[in-house]
Amino acid sequence: MAAYRRAQSGGRRILIVSYHRVVSDFTGELQRSIPGLLISQETFRRHIDEATAAGFEFASIGDAVDVMNGRRVTRKDLCVITFDDGYRDVYRYAYPILKQLGVPAITYLPTAFIGTKRRFNHDRLFHLLRRAQERHYHPFYAELPEASMELLGPILSGQKTVSAALDDFIGEHPTRVLTSIIDALEQQLGGGPDLVPEQGDIMNWDEVRRMARDGFEFGAHTLGHTVLTLEPSNVVEQEILESKRTIEKEVGIQVRDFAYCNGWYSDEIIQVLSQHGFRSGVTTEDLPNRIGGDPFTLKRKVMWENFSLGLLGDYSSPLTGCQFDDCFGVLGMSRPVPGRRPHAFRGGGMLGNVLAAPPGAVLQEVP
Template sequence: MAMYRRRQSGGRRILIVSYHRVVADFTGELQRSLPGLLISQETFGRQLEEAAAAGYEFGSIGDAVDVMAGRKVTKRDLCVITFDDGYRDVYQYAYPLLKRMGVPAIVYLPTAFIGTNRRFNHDRLFHLVRCAKKRRLRPSAVTLPGPALELLKPLLSEEKTPSRALDDFIGEHPAGVLLEVIEALERELGGGPELLPEQGEPMSWDEVRRMARDGFEFGAHTQGHTVLTLEPPEVVEREIVESKRTIEREVDILVRDFAYCNGWYSDEIIRVLAAHGFRSGVTTEDLPNRIGGDPFALKRKVLWENFSIGMLGSYSPVFTGCEFDDCFGVLGMSHPVPGRRPHSFAAGRQLLAPPG
């Protein structure tokens, strides 16, 4: 299967993998965080070993772009390690391991969060809906805006899991709506510091600089972790340009690589990236990268703990190896979600208000 994928990709496999949070206690963190963002330090290390065993050498995003463009030739297949969002536990648990193993990586930063005590909207919403379920909240259409009811109803009726409901909701509403829903839910739940999740803190700029001095790379991920396909052109431009400028100012590096929030992108977004000196954009499409492919639509395999859990509920090297060799994709057992989307930002111009 690896040989088939290699031929299909034009002679070399270029695997780009994506992580979010690397934690010490996966089981404990699972009780309070979005599961799909988590991987234990132990499993993360074993996945790196499995990638090497599957025939990959580790390289940078720049290496991947050069190989795809034909400017560089590698003797082995290429694996690129990426992290989205700049969570502090990546600095605490992934960075030392990567440094010890000599594995390069790039971290994509939403700059408005780095060096602050803020939490990402997806983490705040996950925490709030858990609080709502725990308190058996029965939301009132009089006090909550329509989108908040849209999020809560399938959760409280148990039609959807919190993770599924949030994925669907975040994919349909711009950042302004998410913030207003967060504020409305906090009011409905009575306010208080316990409504802000303890976990999920971002890195500091000093931590970013320390990683950069050790050779790790950083890319832009908007300012406010914003799904750009849901935003008007002026917001797209500002989120891209200011995130790049902020990293370059704080870390004194050249930023040329970008990660699309939610993995969603459009021709309009790509034009802005190219106009401002970016060389690549990574998606979350679990598809093979091909020689000659578009560097602004790089495919990534998003990994978390359960990608390495076998039928007996423990770590499975065979199962992990199948992921890295894309056995499930070759057999047609995976169903990648397309990332290229039309721009739809009309909702961002509407004011939220309770129905009626």
């Protein structure tokens, strides 16, 4: 299957794996955090061994793009390790392993959160919804934003888990809707410090700079962890450019790589990245990367703890090897979620100018 994927991809496999939080106590953290964001430190270390055993050589995102574009030739398949969001867990538990083993990695930073005590909207909502369940909370829908029913309804009816409902909801609603629901839920639940999650803290700039001095790379991930396809053009421009500029100012490095929040992207967003010196954009589409492919739609395999658990609930080396060799994709057993989306807003700012350009001047517009 690995040989088949290699031939299908143009001669070399370029596997890009994505992680969020690397934790010391997975079982304990599982009781209070979004499960799909978690992997234990021990399993993460084993993933590095499994990727090596599967024939991959670890590479930077820049090296991977160079191989895809034909500017560099590699004798082995490449594996690129990426982290989204800049959780402090990565600094605590992943960074020491990577440094010890000499494995490169890139972390994509939502810069408005770095060095603050803020928590991401997805973590805040998950925490609030779990608190509501614990208190047998019955919402006063008349006092909640109109979209709240789309989130709370499937959870309260038992149709979806909190994690599944939250994932679907965040992918379809802009940041301002999420924050309005958070504010309303906090008010209905009576406020208080216990409504803000203790876990999920974010790196500070000193920690980022320390990793950068050791050769680890950083990319932009918007300012406020914003799903850009749901935002107007002026917000798209600000989120991309200010995130890039902030990292460059704080860390003293050139930022050329971007991660789309929620994995959603559009041709309009790609055009902004291309015009402002970026060389790549990573999605969350679990598909093979192909030699000669578009560096602004790089495919990533999002990994978490349970992707390596066997039938008895313990770590499975064969199962992990199957993940890295994309056995389930080859057999048609997985259904990757497309990341390309219609852009919700048109007109104004850079994106409006892009759409007004002559035919052939920009990428094809999404209907």
